[in-house]
Amino acid sequence: MNETIDLLKNHRSVREFDKGKDVSESEVATIIEAAMAAPNWINGQQVSIIEVRNPKKKAALAEAAGNQRWIDEAPVFLVFCLDFYRAKLAAEKNGSQLQVVDDIEAVIVGSTDVGIALGSAVIAAESMGLGTVPIGGVRRNLQTIVDLLDLPEYVFPVSGLVIGHPGTIPDQKPRLPLKATHQQEEYNAKIQREAIDEYDQTISNYMAERTNGQDSSNWSSKVARFYDTGFEQYAKNSSPILKKQGFHYK
Structure with missing residues (x-):
């Protein structure tokens, strides 16, 4: 093992931040440079990252994302957008059509x-x-996010990332057993139900310990509930705003 592997395997999402400690501009610049050095399709670099520090704007973003207070409390919020606006400019410069935005x-x-990224x-x-927590909630009220960030056509917010100095670091949440997610040569559907049963018990125990017995819910019940009705706020926003931003896929 090495330090990088240890870091990857020790990841936790942080939602309590030290309000007395800032994150410097140089630290944010380094983080964004690392993100933009990542692999991307055809070197098209279809990502833009918007850094938000303004307290009023962060508060508005926190509300739009489902009242996630850690957005407001941490010093920096990054919004990661898929971005084909530059590809549009490249197409115009070269006399081409940006036909890809009409396809999924x-x-x-x-x-x-x-x-x-x-x-x-x-x-x-x-x-x-530093501590981080990704925020898919930027897709809950998309038009508000688009307006707050003044996003042009062909730019769409996919996820946010809260960054700050951890106030408290939670216990690491267990993941599915590798036999469920690491397949060799072909997908093994037969093992999945057994793996889910095993993981449900692991998560139930974890939740009970983390909440002093107040919550012993398991993984499958939460996933089932969210993908039944819990995602509706996202569903009613994502497709219409994608199309409003210029992505007219069929």
Whole structure:
């Protein structure tokens, strides 16, 4: 093992921050440089990262993301956007059409590039002793986010990232057993239910210990509930705003 592997395997999402400690501009610049050095499709660099420090704007973003107070409390909030606006300018410069935005491929490419960049940013921040938590809630009230950040066409916010000095560091949440997620040569569907049963018990025990017995819910119940009705706020926003931003996929 080495320090990088140890860092990756020790990841925790932090939601309590030391309000007395700032994150310097040089630290943020280093984090963004690391994120933008990540692999991306055709070197198209379909990602833009918007740094927000203004207290009023952070408070508005926190509310729009579902009243997630850690956005407001931490010193820095980064919003990761899939971005084909530069590709549009490249197309205009070269007399071409930006036909990719009429296909779902643009959303897949942009979201994948954002995910890779976001992961790199998390590791860069944690290597500096900073805490982070990704925020998918930026997609809860998308028009508010688009307006607050003045996003042009072909730019769409995929995820946020809170960055600050940890106030408290939570226990690490267990992951699914590797037999569920690490497949060899072909997908093993037969093992999945057994792995879920095993993981449900692990998560139930973890939650009970973390909440002093007040919550012993398991993984499958939370996932089932969210993907039944919990995602509706996202669903009613994502597709209309994607299309309003110029992504007219069928």
